[in-house]
Amino acid sequence: MPFTIASTVTFEEEIKKSRFQAITSPVENEQEVKAFLELHKDISTTHQCWAWKIGHHVRFNDDGEPSGTAGRPILATIEGNDLTNIIVLVNRWYGGIKLGTGGLVRAYGGCAGQSLLLAEKIELIEKKKVHFQCTFSEWAILQYELRQQNIEFIEHYETDGVHVNALMQIHQIEPFAIKIQDLTRGRELLKIVKELNDE
Incomplete structure (x- = not known):
């Protein structure tokens, strides 16, 4: 049974002086995805990485982080929680210490996962x-x-x-x-x- 979330949630943490912020929101279609990304555009961030899933359709974006270290781990977290009709955006403000590819995967996936723990899951009714x-x-x-x-x-x-x-x-x-x-x-x-x- 697919689930989505009831409302937008935000989670923040600091990892080796970099600040990570996950914003997770329910979305019904690609227009809502575009509107969400437009609303949360923040030029103060170093990277704005995201993933979304609506039905069988998925997209993700590493926004300049090494390929596969940001968008894909965020998507894996969404799918691991059996969620759909959802977008997770993870903002990063670079703090001067490189995390390495494994560290980035853990940071982006972990921050996305923490935000999903805060979200109220609801059954998605088609x-x-x-x-x-x-x-x-x-x-x-x-x-x-x-x-x-x-x-x-x-x-x-x-x-x-x-x-x-x-x-x-x-x-x-x-x-x-x-x-x-x-x-x-x-x-x-x-x-x-x-x-x-x-x-």
Whole structure:
């Protein structure tokens, strides 16, 4: 069962006069990754190394540290904790003492690992984007149902009725699809929107 984390956590430690700071955050997509990295851009650091995992997609960056000594150990920590939809950024402020490749691997991986120990793990519930349309009178009933189940949705009012995009947990899709079919007497269907990065 994949897990993610509930909220952003930060951990700091000093290793041989270098200061290391790990910032760990949940992310849903690559836009959120970019926004996170932009938000935490810090020109005072010597290196900003990171790794992220969303579903089966992974990326990591050594940001000038010797290849394989920073981004990969951070990613290994994420995967070792069975986490996904997460980014870990480790900032380093160089303190004048070289750590060597083994020391760097331990420092980056260790700092990332400590931040993950502070994070509250939550079970990742897979969601899918869905789309449906209905008449204005049907929308009152369906809107009530969406709100009852805490489903995120955006509605667009068109001349032919209401067009709705929603984000549903996997187990919510089938019962809601049946509800739409019953309410519209089979006229409308719930469609799952294919994501570009779907495997």
